[in-house]
Amino acid sequence: MKExxxxxxxxxxxxxxxxxxxxFEAVLAQLEAIKQREPSYHCYITVLEEEALQMAKKVQEQIDAGLLEDSPLAGVPVAIKDNICTKGIKTTCASKMLADYVPSYDATVIxxxxxxxxxxxxxxNMDEFSMGSTTETSYYGATKNPWDKERVPGGSSGGSAAAVAAGExxxxLASDTGGSIRQPAAYCGVIGLKPTYGTVSRYGxxxxxxxxxxxGTMGKSVxxxxxxxxxxxxxDPKDSTSIKExxxxxxxxxxxxxxGMKIGVPKGIWKAxxxxxxxxxxxxxxxxxRNMGAHIEEFEMESMEYAGPSYNIIACAEASSNLSRYDGVKYGFRSMEYEDLEDLYIKTRSEAFGEEVKRRIMxxxxxxxxDYYESYYKKALKVRSLINRSFQKAFEKCDILLTPTTPTTAPKLGTSLSDPLKMYHTDTYNVAINLAGLPALSIPCGLDSKGxxxxxxxxxxHFGEKDIIRAAYNFEQSGSLVSNGNEF
Amino acid sequence: MEITEEIIHKVAELSKLRLTDKEKDKLLESFHGFLNYVQTMNDLDTKDVEPMTHVLPLKNVFREDRVCQETDRESVLKNAPEKKDRYFAVPKTVE
Known part of the structure; x- marks a missing residue:
């Protein structure tokens, strides 16, 4: 089974x-592994035993009938981050607000x-509404890093990364707003790929x-x-930002x-x-x-140190607007006691959102x-322009850019949430990429002295996925560490 | 601009959140830290820079106005915390 x-x-x-x-044998083996390992790692909010076995039967029939010929992943078990809607299956966003929410439709990716x-x-599992970098803000409790159970798997897609690393x-599939695929992929020793904004439908x-x-996706190999x-x-016509490529x-x-591939290295990475x-x-x-024949060039990239402030303002602003839909009326949690409609809204939101979510909404x-719009929000949007410009200039000189995914390896559980600014720092190499909508991936590049x-x-x-996939594939072939370095 | 308790109160009201005193104190401290952190952006001259809300050139998307059924009333109402007949139920809003 383990094999x-x-x-x-x-x-x-x-x-x-x-x-x-x-x-069905593959699915049974997967379910067995989940049963054994979940008590240690807690990668999942919901495990789909019955549904998966039913689906296995259906897919096997299709394969036996000669269908799905050009579908290389037919029959393969996949974990879905719990912020992606699955018809008839609870989708909680790791929040008390959506603890009982069962979507009436499938996301396009599903x-x-x-x-x-x-x-x-x-x-x-994930950070509540994807707000966090450790998966500790989940209403359902933290996920543990399969490489060291005392450490976080990263976040917000910590459950997805840990599931792949632990053979669960x-x-x-996961989502990435400011590093939420790449940072946990780095902490858990797997590969995480966030494509260009607009490549994958966000419907659902x-x-x-x-x-x-x-x-984007996470896996054991490029x-x-x-x-x-x-x-x-x-x-996808259902997502108006989806690109006709x-x-x-x-x-x-x-x-x-x-x-001949030209790889740029921003000088700023060494001091962050x-x-x-x-x-x-x-x-x-x-x-x-360099040994594989790539040209490496180090250069300065302007304005990059302002990506964090710009990102955090824009992300919180959009979140406060997006999360205003949770009012206890059409779906989700509703407070038990309230006086009138206004009170219903306030009590529902105050009781069901966690601390970090409230902080970001605020x-x-x-x-x-x-009073703050011009000097903060609008300023952040202007900085976003400059960061985008800085990337465009860099890509006049090179095909891809190379940086660390994170400044350190995974921190211990319980050490990050007390200081939000410190937690934001773990995404320091990631957020600028989302501001500019670029594709990026994280690939393991070794173990530190703690293992x-x-x-x-x-x-x-933009739309240069093939360049980074090719580079990562060659790096992997050259013998870089891949996820199976741990016991799974 | 100095963050005061009054501002926290006003923002909570706008956010439709009711905070405990402990939550308020924590947020006051957190807002200070956050604004200090993001204020570093002021070092950057952005006088002639256009604000950017989206990365890719987005155009308005038009489509034919066709009738179709995406989902049914029953499965949507299934998630309602409270419903009455075929509708979402809310407390009385008009006296």
């Missing part, structure tokens, strides 16, 4: 196609996964900050991430050779509180890319209020 859950998603998909393993024959095995899912993704949110992203990408054949980028061990790993990675409301995985971030131009 099955050690495989990559594509390897399992291939065995299923060759009839070497039945879909429709596409189902059409491709993937088996949804569970809804993974073959791959996962419960909104945090709409101009920054983007769905190929798994590329294949699963291919499955969920593409234009059709170059989503990401697997085409899984080719050997990096000769980067741990010496992480810095060393990044230096080694740069050397490896901050967002503040920066959008008339914890470190992450390398590769950033592409």
């Amino acid at each position: 099955i859950t050690k495989m990559t998603a594509l390897a399992l998909g291939q065995m299923i196609k060759k009839k070497e393993i039945k879909v 429709e596409r996964l189902k059409a491709g024959g993937a088996i949804i095995i569970g809804k993974s 899912a073959f791959f996962a 993704l419960i909104a945090y900050a709409s101009s920054l949110d983007q769905i 190929s798994d991430c590329a294949s699963s992203l291919e499955l969920i990408s593409g234009y 059709s170059h989503f054949q990401y697997r085409d980028a899984l080719v050997e050779g990096l000769k 509180g980067l741990d010496p061990e992480n810095a060393h790993a990044i230096q080694e990675a740069i050397g490896l890319f 901050l967002g409301t503040l920066v959008l209020s008339s 914890l995985p470190m992450g390398l971030q590769l950033i592409g131009k």
Whole structure:
């Protein structure tokens, strides 16, 4: 059984196609692993035993009938972050507010996964409404890092990352607003890929900050991430920011050779509180890319140090607006006692939102209020312009950019929430990318002296997914650490 | 601008949140820290810079106005905390 859950998603998909393993056997093995490991790691809010077995039967029939031929992930169990709507299956956003919410529709990405024959095995844990960097703000309790149970898995998609790392899912879907895919991927030693804004439909993704949110994938290999992203990408009339592009054949980028690729390294990365061990790993990675024939150029990038302030203002502002829909009327929690409609709104929201969510709603409301709008919100939007410009200038000189994913490895549980500003710092290399809507991925680049995985971030131009996938694939082939370095 | 208890009170009202004294104290401190942190942006000259709300050039999306049924009333009402007949139920709003 253990052997099955050690495989990559594509390897399992291939065995299923060759009839070497039945879909229900794979699903049973996955459920068994979840049963054994959940008490230790708590990756899931909901595990779908019955539904997954039913789906397995259906997919097996399709495969036996010769369907799903060109769907490499048919029959493969996948974890879904619990902010992505699944028809008939509880979708909580890790909040008391949505504890009993059962969507009446599937998100577009879920429709596409189902059409491709993937088996949804569970809804993974996260920070409440994606607000956090540790998965500790979840109403359902923290997820533990499979590399060290005393440490956080990162966040906000900590459940998805930990599930992949612990062999509790073959791959996962997650969302990334300011590093929520890449940062936990780095902490958990897996690969996390956030595509260009507009690549994947956000229809059915419960909104945090709409101009920054983007769905992406997490997996044990670059190929798994590329294949699963291919499955969920593409234009969707239900998302007005979805892009009419059709170059989503990401697997085409899984080719050997990096000769002539120009990789830029922003000089600022060395001073952003980067741990010496992480810095060393990044230096080694740069050397490896150089040996593979890539040209490395270090240069200054203007305005990047202002990405954090700009991001936090914009994210909170959009969140305060998005979360105003939770009023206890149409769905979600409603307070037991109230005097009138106004009181119903206030009590419902005050009782059901957690501390960090309230804080961000408050901050967002503040920066959008008339006295602060010009000097904070509008200023942040202008800084966003400058950051975008800075990236455009950088991409005149290079094909992709290379940075660390995080300044340090995973912190201990219970040490981050007391100081929000310190927690924001863990996303310091990530947030600028969301402001500019660029694609980026995190790939493991070694273990530190505590035995914890470190992450390398590769950033592409708009719709430059293939460049970063190709670079990551070659890095992986050269023998970088992949997720199976731990006992799973 | 100095953050006062009064401002916290006003923002909570706008946010439709009722805070405990402890929550208020914590937020007051947190707002101070946050505003100090984001104020670093003022070092940057943005006089002639256009604010950017979206990264990609977005155009208004038009579509044919066709009747279709995305979902049914029953499954939508299933999630209502309180319903009456075929409607969402709320406390009386007009005297």
